[in-house]
Amino acid sequence: MSHSLDIKRSAYDNSAAEKPARGALLTAIIRLLSPNNILIVDAPNYIKGFRYQIYCAAREMKVRVATVYVLTPQEQCRNWNKLREGDDKYSDETLENLFLRYEEPSSMVRWDSPLFTLLWSDESISQSTLNAIWDAVEKGKVNNPNSGTVATAKAPTDALAVLEKTTLSIMQQILSSQNGFGGVVTLSHTSPVSGSTRLKLILPSRNVTLPELSRLKRQFVTAQKKAITLGTIERGSVDWSEEGVGESLE
Template identity: 85%
Template sequence: MAVVVCSGYPCSGKSFRSNQIKEFFQKRDIQSGGSKQIIVLSENSHSLDIKRSAYDTSAAEKPARAALLTAIIRLISPDTILIVDAPNYIKGFRYQIYCAAREVKVRVATVYVLTSQEQCREWNKLREGDDRYSDETLENLFLRYEEPSSMVRWDSPLFTLLWSDESIPQSTLDALWDAVDKGKVSNPNSGTVATVKAPTDALATLEKTTHSIMQQIMSSQDGFGGFITLSPTPSSSPLKLMLPPRNITLPELSRLKRQFVTAQKKAITLGTIERGSLDWSEDGVCQRFVIFLEEQLQR
């Protein structure tokens, strides 16, 4: 349903706010029928065990972030409001969460827990043992923090919560609920889905193999139909094509070739989405053309 990404300085009150938001969401959910699961994913819940010391070095931080992203992807679902209670201080990481959410068509909202550095230092001083950030890490994270912005699509809608407010203003909570309950859901598009470019010789392979298949059909067909064997190029594997029991004319075949080539050229120019990437080898193109011809010729 939605992901609420909390972001803020270390020890700024992200957990404090996440729990306030969860409580409010639970009340609103009960009022509207109680069908949603509301989860707070923190750095030490749902099998995560990310210590404050993970932020001491960037080497330790990378696997921690990867584990967090995996947990987010696992928990995102159409009937869940997932509140991510973690620093989420890198722009690129928030963008990754946004992409993961869009992949499964769930809404995204960002909550910026805005607390002064002085206040964070004070709250951190009150912590003990492992729970406390080292002074160096705390200062380092202040410097590295990349503030969310409502101007970029992955941080928006953006809700800023001031540390001086003990409770979250009702108008902000209402607007946040509307964003997760009724906000715009965008489809994954070329801006968020990785594209795979075709190799530079894809166009030449396409022309060569389709032309050769066309010639072989014209010279092998006998008007009675049945399988013919095609060997489009010396290096491609032989293929079987089922022909209908009639003579196929050259204009008909040329039209089908044009249709196929136009569609394939589009994939070459635009790239294909990662999960559906195409095989541009001679064998790959031949197989696709033969499948296309069989479908079209049997109609």
């Protein structure tokens, strides 16, 4: 399926017209990006900053990227342009300006990699090169989104209540399950949200006193309150269900 934005060649005559044209192209790219589609952006992606924007958009969608650079002599481009008519043709001044502003892709930068450089003649493209392009699209590395741009789950409004209720329930069950010999005990907690939750704890070979458990509970709750404020912890998003809080306490 092909999509055309009907961007005129005259849009590249000046920066005032080119900027919204590039914006429309990027918007269309983001809209069409999908792990289930192969999207070919056949456009004058001659600015490395714009190619980086495409790379970032693909990375956020967790899709593979590859750059195909069709190496063509400037004189050949001029000849092709002369054969065009109407809106399909660049003005001579615009074409020469594009030559000057063109920023060649490089395999040394991540937003242009993997880079496949092809000669303009179709006959020069080997089957092995075509296979390599296909493998990059179908089996290539998927870049993970930048951790700074990944949305993190925020703590629900009842997070503090869940925290207090669950830790108190676990503390009470520890007190009632102690036998003075230690070992593994199974604690349970039931809530209307997550249902029945079971946790296994190893108790020491002595009875833990109420003041000791209360102190540990306060330390745990204080640490988790900081996570509630931030919405995340060092190891990732916080699971604010009763089961998640219980497993953290364990």
